[in-house]
Amino acid sequence: MAPRRLLLVGEGNFSFAAALSENLDPSTSITATCLHRPADLARDPLARENLQRLRERGTEVRFGVDCTQLVDAFELQDREFDRIYFNFPHCGRKAGVAKNRELLAKFFQSCADVLAEEGEVHVALCRGQGGTPADKPMREWHNSWQVVAMAALGGFILSHVHPFSCEAVPGYKCTGYRSQDKSFHVEGALNHIFTRSLPYEGLQPRISRIKLGDQWFSFLEPEVLVGKLNRGFLEAPSYHPIKTINEKLIAELGKAFPLKRLKCSSPLLPQGETSVLTSCHCDILSSAFWISLREDNSNFESLTGGTTQDMEDFLVSFSELSLPKNPRRDSKEEAQEGMYGQAKVCLRPSLLVHVQALIQAPDFLPGSLYILSGPVFQKCRISPFTMPAFHETLFILGFNKNLKDGCLQSLLDHLKGVLDSLLTQTLLKGSKLGSSVEFVFQPRGEHYMITVKSQNFGPDCVKDLIIGSVTTSAISIIHKDQCFVCVSVNLDLLAMLVWGISDWRMLWTFDKRFLKNFAPGKIEPFKSYSLYPPYYVHDISFWLDTKKRFDEVEFHTVARAVSQDTVISIQFLSRFQHPKTEQVSLCYRLTYQTCDKALTQQQVASMQSQLRKEIQQRLHVTPR
The missing domain is CATH 3.40.50.150 (Vaccinia Virus protein VP39)
Structure with a gap:
């Protein structure tokens, strides 16, 4: 207008x-x-x-x-x-x-x-x-x-x-x-x-409720994931680029294989269900976000922190979630905790946790490509192409063991063709292919990593980006003569590569201008509405507690939460050991920058000050 x-x-x-x-x-x-x-x-x-x-x-x-x-x-x-x-x-x-x-x-x-x-x-x-x-x-x-x-x-x-x-x-x-x-x-x-810019007001963690049987439970979403749960990017009304790329990927593979799409279950997993991860992905569990579900028979509004909402408006499909019962606790402990019961669950770190249940099902049909898509959550270090929340699509194909090599190669060939085609859709006429897909075999885990050698983000990013994995290690007790291939694809990274979106945080923005770049079903180059955001650099050093192990991933996670995802880089600078006390000090350099909001030096200084307090409390270190 x-x-x-x-x-x-x-x-x-x-x-x-x-x-x-x-x-x-x-x-x-x-x-x-x-x-x-x-x-x-x-x-x-x-x-x-x-x-x-x-x-x-x-x-x-x-x-x-x-x-x-x-x-x-x-x-x-x-x-x-x-x-x-x-x-x-x-x-x-x-x-x-x-x-x-x-x-x-x-x-x-x-x-x-x-x-x-x-x-x-x-x-x-x-x-x-x-x-x-x-x-x-x-x-x-x-x-x-x-x-x-x-x-x-x-x-x-x-x-x-x-x-x-x-x-x-x-x-x-x-x-x-x-x-x-x-x-x-x-x-x-x-x-x-x-x-x-959208007002820079930090979103507060929400307290949410679920009903399991006749019992209500409540939990507080992790601070680092505020604004990243229940966004509905893959749901029917959405035309978010993550959904567009997922639908195109599925449609193209559907030309070569019969498809069976499955509804994704709850991203909350009871402690017992996490043991089904394959050996080559079991390290994912160490990065899972663990949450305490609390029996909630009290006045829900009286719980502190966050805002309240029923689960119909938050995480869905909890009906099949079963929780292990806790050992009996004495009344003194219950009184201290102020709750009737508590169960430990984790946010799903990968869709691979569902593989065994799917292939064990009696109605699983070899030869069909089963598809599961949904959000997953992992603690990780801060870097341009790692993210604590992203969307994953999982493809599962079963076939006779005697046909393993041929079926596996056919799937890889079709997948490479589809991915290469998607990655060239935003190229200008006469431009050279900026990305190429390769399957890199990992002998130790007997699986492949799906890598893309991309130059879409400039000369500073020419390394291989891992956008997924292929594994054949799944085993079924029911279908003993069958072999199974599982293909996992990081949809967020794939969308970034296809549209040239250089910052993963842009995919999660609440600014309506982002979606105005995208027409349903179409792929055109992304044009950012926030150019050249300034960055601010701060150093932080602290003494380690000799009695506790320092977890660097947790340090990155705390920095993400406190800065509301504005820390884009944490660089280790130095390690110092006091010659007399032998106490160890670490020094890091933090770079703050947003991709969609106005960020001032004063706001960053406040975040840095808060970070010093939080690491002292959570990581048991002493800021210098």
Whole structure:
């Protein structure tokens, strides 16, 4: 929809407003403002001429408007501008980068009060001032105006950058360089377009309830998985790219094999059910998220922390979940815990936990490709292509042992063909294949890793990405003459590769603009609405407890939770042992950055401070 109300701030001679007013739809209104008083412009003939032209067209002109205090310049009913323009802002005279950053920061904070919800802020800057990779050449960060970081202070993200062309606005003459009647050097200038970010308010863990038989249970979702449970990406109404890629993958394999799709069961697993993992995947259990289900006969609303909801609105298909009964506990322990009973369960770390139950079923048909899709959850170190929650599709094929080699090769050939086809759908004409699928045999576990050598994410990422696995180690007591192949595919990684989505966190955003990139069933290149987000680096060091083992994966998990997934890198820097006490200290470097929200230095400092407290409490270390 075309903008209806435009606000121009910092107008010098009003030539931009005059030129713009001649090329706009009559239904669009302009409010042109400047900091000067009318008397200050009386001696400028160009300004007088432009003001006359604006008045003749009925354009509103306001003087003495401070762009850092816009809320004071407009009554409540006169706000809600669709676009705000600020061309070549400058504090005047010989103001340095620090002063001009301060001007931008206050301007963006002011814009938040008068901009429509889906409005845009346009800021034109001279070459190099912005400090983003769009500048050619790019200035050092400390020597730039850091426009994206300043915009974050007002809750804005950079959504688009394009060259600023005076020719596109005939008659515009930029002026006001260092408070003089002198033009800025606009060669190489850029127009930066900012939009509102979702409010950066940390989601709180939810307390949820399930009913098993006649008994209600409750549990608190893990803090690190807040916002990642029950998103319904694979459900019927969804057109999320994860569902699109899953449906295309299944449809193509369905051309070669008869398909049997299964409904995915609950992602909660009782302690006993986790023993069915194959030997080559049993290490997954060490990274599982364990949850305590508590018998809940009390007033549910009185439980502390999080928000409440019934399971119909959360995790579904719990009807088949059976819980082992706990050993009897004495009444003193029950009174201390304030509950009648407790059971230990884990969030499913892989769909492979369901393999044995599926192939043991009497109605399992060899020759058919059984398909199971659903979310899985694993603790992991922080890196660009590892994620604590993702969606997995599992393919299970049974066949006669005598036909093992031929059937396995046929499945691998078809799978490679399908994956290669999907990975080329967003390539431009004439482009070389950016990704290739390979099956790398692992002799130790007698299985294959599905790898993709990808250059879709730039020269810094040319390593092999593991997007799945193939194993033939499943055994059935019922079908003793059969052999079984299980293919596991990480749908999130596959979707990232196909659409060129460089950050896995973008798949989980709540920002509605993300899904606007995707049409149902179609695959087109992804265009991010958040460009060049700034990053912030903090170091942390701490003394280890000599009596307890330090778990680095748990350290990464705590950092994820406290930072709400804004820590994108944890780098080990050094290990120090005190020569007298022999106590050991570790030092790490954390890099914070978001992919879809405005993030400020102040917010990061607060997270870092909270992290120091949390690791002391949870990991029993002593921050230095």
